[in-house]
Amino acid sequence: MAEIKFEITENIGTLSESGKGWYKEFNLVSWNDRDPKYDIRDWSPEHEKMGKGVTLTREEVVELKKLLNSLDI
Template structure:
């Protein structure tokens, strides 16, 4: 399996931290030298390891923002 190359362009914020110290974060990441996308996933200390996550384009993150803003919490 080929190695996945990534560069964290901007650390935006931490959403939560589990008991093992892994943090769920929202970051702007370039995967395999492509256009950066917004990314939500779990990371170990120092971004050494990553869990499964979801990547979103600018259009998708705007749509998600609108959906979240419409929620009655």
């Protein structure tokens, strides 16, 4: 399997921490030297390992923000 190259260009924030010390983070990440995209996934403490996550374009983040703002929570 080919190695995935990544660079966290901006750490926007941490959403939670698991019992095993991993963090669910919202970051701006460049994957394989491409333009950075917004990303939500679990990361090990030193960011050497990652879990499955979701990558979003700026437009998708704008729509997600609208949806979250419409929630009555």
